Amino acid sequence: MQVHEQSKGYHRGASDYVVGRPGYPPEAVDWLRDVIGVRPGARILEVGAGTGKFVPTLQAAGGDIIAVEPIAEMREQLQSAFPDVMALAGSADAIPLADASVDAVVCAQAFHWFATPEAVAEMRRVLKPAGVLGLIWNGRDENVPWVATLSEITDRREGDTPRYRTGAWRNAFPAPGFELVDERHVRNAHVGTAEQVVLKRTMSVSFIAGLPSEERADVEREVRDLIARTPELMGHREIAFPYETSMYAYRAV
Structure with missing residues (x-):
């Protein structure tokens, strides 16, 4: 698979990615257990695992984790x-x-990079019968308002980069061998200094x-100027960057 040109920024930005990206809400653990089938003894594959940002959430649900990156x-x-995670x-x-060979496949903050029929078929191949593919962003x-302004700063530079927000990933479905079994959306927040959760988030x-x-x-x-002129951001030891966590589950049939 040819890697999209813009994904090469992750080679340079891996350290900022660790600090700047939010974690996942408690509801994601419930989703993994109740819908995806993550449990002790299950074999779970994370595709596009990156630096392991989603690994603690997987570990909280249980299972033996394999990461492909x-x-x-x-x-x-x-x-x-x-x-302790097998990284391949x-x-x-x-x-x-x-x-x-696996009970479940998950893609956290990643599926939009490889939302192709070939990738979906490959994930279906490694899933056991009735296994579940889980996508989360x-x-x-x-x-x-300040989040919208931040998005304006970044969106001017996106070019043709695949992104979750465009919804283009949905074109991979419906897909042979899968049926949609769950969709849910919950509130989330990334708490930290403005430097961490706004600036490093952007630079990652x-x-x-x-x-x-x-x-x-x-x-x-531009981002430092936004922080300096925004009362909700400037002068606070900690801020909460608001997110919505979206989860989708497809069962192998």
Whole structure:
């Protein structure tokens, strides 16, 4: 599978990704257990696992975790942070596992990068009969004015980068061998300093991290200016960046 040009920003931005991205709400653990079938003794594959941001949520639900991640810098951070997780080099359409070898497949903040018939078929191949594919994203709440302004800063640079917010990932479904069994949306927040959850979040965006250094500096200046002129952000030790966590489940049939 050819990696999209803009995903190369993750090679440079892996460290910012760890700090700048939100975690997942408690409801995600319930979803994993009740819908996806994550439990002790189950074999769970995360495709596009990145630095392992979703691993603590998977661990809270139980199961033996296998992570597949094509970008070496991110995979190295995952292995360092979670030495008990089997981390494999591979991609969504070339998973280095046998047929019908996992109980569930999950993609956290990643499926939009590889939402193709080939990738969906490959994930179906490694799933056991009646296994479940779970897709989960944290999407920023742009009903909040400063969040909408932040999105304007980043969206001007997105080009043709695949993103969850466009909804293009939905074109991969309906897909042979899968049926939709669950969809849910819950509130979430990333709590930390404005530097962590606003600036580093922005600089970890793939197409921002991949910009030439002068353009990245322009983005950083714009975001710092937004923080400085926004009362909800400036002068607070901690802020809460509002998100909506969206979860979708497809059962293998």
